[in-house]
Amino acid sequence: MANQLAKGYKLKIIVYTWAVHDKVDWGIWDERINIRIVPYSRYFQKLIAKIFYYLWVKIDRPDNIILNFLYHGETALPAPSNIYYVLHSPASLIPHRYEYIREKANQFNHLSFIAVSDFVKQSAMPYLENKNIEVIFHGIDLNRFSHPAKYVNKGKIKLLTIAALEEWKGIQHVISILSDNELSNEFEYTIIGEGSYKNDLIEMINQNNLSSHVRFIDFEEKVESILPNYDIYCHLSDGEAFGLSLIESMACGLPIIVYDIPPFDTLFPINIAIKLKNKSKELLKESLLELISVNERKRIGESGRDFVRDKFMVENMAARYIQKMSQVEL
Known part of the structure; x- marks a missing residue:
């Protein structure tokens, strides 16, 4: 600013x-x-x-x-x-x-x-x-996000979360749902961040035999260079002050998944984000399966980018x- x-x-x-x-x-x-x-x-x-x-x-x-x-x-x-x-x-x-x-x-x-x-x-x-x-x-400066995501299905669909590794950030909810073979066959999950909850997440990954589906990487690039390499942004925290990473993801045209709780319940209209009942595994699975569709990801992703252009x-x-x-x- x-x-x-x-x-x-x-x-x-x-x-x-x-x-x-x-x-x-x-x-x-x-x-x-x-x-x-x-x-x-x-x-x-x-x-x-x-x-x-x-x-x-x-x-x-x-x-x-x-x-x-x-x-x-x-x-x-x-x-x-x-x-x-x-x-x-x-x-x-x-x-x-x-x-x-x-x-x-x-x-x-x-x-x-x-x-x-x-x-x-x-x-x-x-x-x-x-x-x-x-x-x-x-x-945000939308000019930084000049390379929007590509809506294609080539190999597994790539999920992303960038967050501090703390329990309330909800990363474990995504890991847990990927233990469903129907989802692990379609998706891979990348987590970028550090924090005290990392060892717990690694243990969960190992217990569910997901080491080939979930990975941690270091945050070494600017976020505008990272985001276009992914298909869906997941942010299932128990609440945030704002959630700037969500706005940046939408600026790149990524569909986002959040819980329908403050501040996301009023921050994002239903047509530009996937908003789930809090902690609902069933709705999370259903939404991920729907986002296998290239057209659905494109519809939500482009609506989100337009929303950022108007509001943020x-x-x-x-x-x-x-x-x-x-x-x-x-």
Whole structure:
């Protein structure tokens, strides 16, 4: 979004971030964007961040501040600042952090909140009573996803999930259903991610003799290069703040499978996604068998791509932030 704000609205953007061991390739930054990096410290990161934030704000004198956190030293920011705190996670996942936000919120004179979905907003409201919370969806640059999926049946149909390997992400539900020979003969499943639940998933794969049907790979490429190599994106988590990987998958024209629970129940219309009753193995099997059809995958995939183009473009996201900050008249 920083690039879009800089290019589209000629704004000067300053990003405060931390030094990390594993650097992320964010691509090319607009010349109006300046990145300031807090030195890394294993034990004193929060204290060091407070010092640098305090000094940098005095030097940069920003008109508006967009926060992604409030518990890593950001409380050092001046109380009179115009601050917009983006809530990326539902309170059900991090209740202790929402308790902290509630405790610290009143120390700022002009603090408002932006939730990435209605689900996140609703979960935050009990903690942030009488606080303004506006929903602004994430947006993507559709130009990054210029090579959509190919709708062909050549060998087995390829399922994909990109997620942290945690139990609530629901990867085990896909593995379990593939123990059905009718499905394992038609599908193969690739999982990209790391996490504490990986050994449990490997054990499940081995117990069901699925090692030739399910594989883990490292995330070494940009997502826009990975997605077009697959046919269906599965995301059977118990809930997400938003689910950006789903939007990226739809941008590539992949049909997606989710449970019909928040936030997906309101985020995606029924015609652009396969939405299943929560934990229903029968409906998951039925939907996968239906998606063997090239025409069905194409119908849902193309509808999803059109939906992303209408609802989740980075241009829309940036415009909403500009409107929220009242820096330009729209």
